[in-house]
Amino acid sequence: MQPRRPAVMIEALAALAPGTPLREGLDRILQADMGALVVIGDGPDVLAVSSGGFLLDAEFSPQRLYELAKMDGAIVVTADATRIARANVHLVPDPSVPTSETGTRHRSAERVARHLDIPVISVSEDMSIITVYRGQHKHRVEPTPALLARASQALSTLEHYKHRLDTVEGTLNSLELRDQATLRDVALVLQRTEMVRRVAEEIYDRTAELGSEGRLALLQLDELVAGVDEDRLLVLRDYAAEASFDRAETALAHLGDDEIVELSAVARVLGLSGTDLDAPIDARGYRQLHRLPRLPEAVVEAVVIRFGSLAKMLTATADELDAVGGVGAVRARGIRDGLARLADANLG
Secondary structure (H helix, E strand, O other): OOOOOOHHHHHHHHHOOOOOHHHHHHHHHHHOOOOEEEEEOOOHHHHHOEEOOEEEEEEOOHHHHHHHOOOOOEEEEOOOOOEEEEEEEEEOOOOOOOOOOOOHHHHHHHHHHHHHOOOEEEEOOOOOOEEEEEOOEEEEEOOHHHHHHHHHHHHHHHHHHHHHHHHHHHHHHHHHHHOOOEHHHHHHHHHHHHHHHHHHHHHHHHHHHHHHHHHHHHHHHHHHHOOHHHHHHHHHHHHOOOOOHHHHHHHHHOOOOOOOOOHHHHHHOOOOOOOOOOOEOOOOOHHHHHOOOOOOHHHHHHHHHHHOOHHHHHHOOHHHHHOOOOOOHHHHHHHHHHHHHHHHHHHO
16 A cells, blocks of 8 residues: 655645646646646745745736746735736755755755745756655646546556455354354454445545545545444444443554564454454444444443343343443333344345
8 A cells, every 4th residue: 555645745735736727837837848847835934945936916817827837036916816926946955964866956845845835846957757846745746537547547556445344244244143243343444444445545634635536536535435434433433441441442553564464463453361363252232232223322231231242132032231330121122123123034
């Protein structure tokens, strides 16, 4: 999996996504085989590293950006990219700021972005590429067709992972209701939920970069991952060591890509005393209770605390459930009948 881009870079890429006036202006510059240096932000810190040029303070338009790019200097636009503040500016960043670039335009862009932590865009005349710098980060903007193709491929991968997740979740449901679940079954579900989460984050990054072109992909993404985060948390509440839910969730998210494929590493995040993958393990019952309609969270918590395991809930009578604070006779019968229906559906 690719690491998720920093939020500041996602924000910068969204500002020049396809369909935005800024991107239209940059595309015009590329199509004319020209170069450009655009600074996003016109505060006092930007003025402090600017020399020469002229004050413009004009409404932003793609055509104006294109025309001003015919001059050699940098173009300074406001932070919201709605106005062009200055043009033909010579940037004089601190020469001690490190840069890995070799070209003059790119070196200036990277130094200003690192020094001031603002977005700076460099359009390469020779290579016909757009590069965005922000703080310590750098990103080469891909053409829209390439981005759409990669997003489509990632969605196909996510759909495959989600199908596998649904399969192992269904297996865990059945085994829980038979009181036959093992640590391996739980680790498989957690592994799959984490893989789905990571692929979804990568797609989210790409849809942010696509702007209006990524709306369809974003809708597909939302549909595919609906409920996954909640299911992941419920599995942890069912099986993680007592009072370790938050710690287990953090540990799972921080597993490396080489660790997430190892079920033993996934199992360790639960904080249990043993990691024998074939060892039986008891569910507390959170997941199955959440499958019942109109059951308040407070009631779910009270029932779990009272019985301690799903196996005991399945054999509980209506009177025993009614004795739990906040349940009541009607809801007690609903819980008993609902769990019985789940058991019949999964065991039939």
